[in-house]
Amino acid sequence: MKNKNILIVVTGSIAAYKACEVVRLLRKEGANVQVMMSKSAMEFVGKTTFAALTDNEVITEIFPKTPKAGLEHIEMAIELDAIVVIPATANTICKVANGVADDVVSTTLSVCEQPTLFAPAMNFRMWQNPATLEAVEKLRKKGSIVLDPEEGQLASLHEGEGRLPELIDILNGIRSLFEIPLPLQGKKVLVTAGPTREAIDPVRFISNRSSGKMGYSLAEKAKDFGAEVSLISGPVSLSPIPEVHMLVVETAEEMAVAVKNNCSDADYLFMVAAVSDYSPADPPDKKIKRDSENKSIELKPALDILKSIKGKTKGKIIAFALETHDGEVEAQRKLVEKGADFIILNYANEKGAGFESSTNRVTIFSKSGNQIELKKDRKDRIAKKIIEYILNN
Numbered sequence: 308m309k310n311k312n313i314l315i316v317v318t319g320s321i322a323a324y325k326a327c328e329v330v331r332l333l334r335k336e337g338a339n340v341q342v343m344m345s346k347s348a349m350e351f352v353g354k355t356t357f358a359a360l361t362d363n364e365v366i367t368e369i370f371p372k373t374p375k376a377g378l379e380h381i382e383m384a385i386e387l388d389a390i391v392v393i394p395a396t397a398n399t400i401c402k403v404a405n406g407v408a409d410d411v412v413s414t415t416l417s418v419c420e421q422p423t424l425f426a427p428a429m430n431f432r433m434w435q436n437p438a439t440l441e442a443v444e445k446l447r448k449k450g451s452i453v454l455d456p457e458e459g460q461l462a463s464l465h466e467g468e469g470r471l472p473e474l475i476d477i478l479n480g481i482r483s484l485f486e487i488p489l490p491l492q493g494k495k496v497l498v499t500a501g502p503t504r505e506a507i508d509p510v511r512f513i514s515n516r517s518s519g520k521m522g523y524s525l526a527e528k529a530k531d532f533g534a535e536v537s538l539i540s541g542p543v544s545l546s547p548i549p550e551v552h553m554l555v556v557e558t559a560e561e562m563a564v565a566v567k568n569n570c571s572d573a574d575y576l577f578m579v580a581a582v583s584d585y586s587p588a589d590p591p592d593k594k595i596k597r598d599s600e601n602k603s604i605e606l607k608p609a610l611d612i613l614k615s616i617k618g619k620t621k622g623k624i625i626a627f628a629l630e631t632h633d634g635e636v637e638a639q640r641k642l643v644e645k646g647a648d649f650i651i652l653n654y655a656n657e658k659g660a661g662f663e664s665s666t667n668r669v670t671i672f673s674k675s676g677n678q679i680e681l682k683k684d685r686k687d688r689i690a691k692k693i694i695e696y697i698l699n700n
């Protein structure tokens with residue numbers, strides 16, 4: 308949504324504060340955001356919040372006291388790419404559907420012909436009111452997207468349909484206004500990323516050079532493609548990804564538990580984490596003191612996470628194999644032994660590939676016997692190509 312000009316219209320619902328998060332996420336994706344608020348909306352959230360979040364003045368008046376008096380909505384009609392009404396009250400929905408233009412919000416919405424999305428939030432009786440339902444029907448016929456509100460506990464503590472739709476549905480709705488393809492919409496994706504740490508004693512550990520960049524890139528791309536993404540991450544120095552459900556773990560055992568708990572309903576599992584193959588057999592609970600003797604640490608094999616979820620998920624399993632030699636043989640072996648649908652081979656000892664690097668070169672091996680190499684590229688682009696390949700094979 309980079310460089311798109313989006314008008315966020317906030318109306319007077321208790322859910323108005325959730326519009327702040329949507330504005331923040333759109334800005335993070337590079338969109339230019341302008342906020343307009345109805346008088347009632349300002350009873351719920353102050354315009355200073357939106358001004359700070361957008362770095363733009365907030366439009367609240369149809370007849371402001373400045374010389375440009377009231378023409379903002381006309382100018383915007385020319386420059387805007389899309390309009391998102393969040394939350395959309397019953398009042399505004401009904402007014403706009405029926406051509407009422409008696410304040411800055413309804414006037415703007417009646418002037419502008421840009422793709423428009425309404426994210427309603429209201430009491431379940433207001434949603435079921437025939438006047439509201441009829442208005443929603445009219446707006447949809449006119450070509451606007453009106454999301455269905457969620458069912459659940461409302462602000463009034465009543466149960467029913469009327470909650471603001473989930474953020475992922477609102478953001479996917481906005482993406483669809485721009486006809487951004489969403490091949491993973493409605494799908495659940497689980498990604499593991501980063502290294503694990505296995506304690507030698509309370510202050511030392513065994514780990515590896517994984518930066519988490521490949522897994523994080525895959526999680527972010529899957530999210531951009533519309534998926535609901537959970538990312539199980541080992542200790543990395545990357546920022547959490549907005550809109551992605553993050554689970555932070557440290558050890559191979561913790562990662563195994565997190566994968567087990569989240570694998571059953573995943574449609575795609577990208578097992579990218581560099582999970583330790585071994586862990587110290589019996590780490591002491593006190594720090595090992597320095598002395599002049601040689602020391603050895605007995606290692607026991609860690610649980611093979613991939614093998615452990617074999618048969619426990621109906622999702623497609625895409626597993627990474629990081630090798631230093633005999634990569635193709637290893638990849639074919641893992642494909643058979645570990646029950647993966649795809650193995651993605653990359654090399655640790657290749658410049659600009661594997662661990663730590665911002666670029667990668669991978670070869671995808673599929674269960675059906677196909678094989679394709681993705682030439683060296685930035686990890687985010689490699690991630691996109693991997694997902695596209697998986698979806699088409």
Ligand SMILES: Cc1cc2nc3c(=O)[nH]c(=O)nc-3n(C[C@H](O)[C@H](O)[C@H](O)COP(=O)(O)O)c2cc1C
Nearest residue numbers: 318319320321345347348396397398399428429430
């Ligand atoms: C505490 C409180 C919460 C409200 N929440 C909602 C709501 O979630 N949805 C809604 O349609 N109206 C809600 N209303 C009513 C609207 O604020 C009212 O209909 C107002 O006229 C809407 O104006 P607007 O559409 O110009 O923002 C609420 C009112 C109050 C006092």
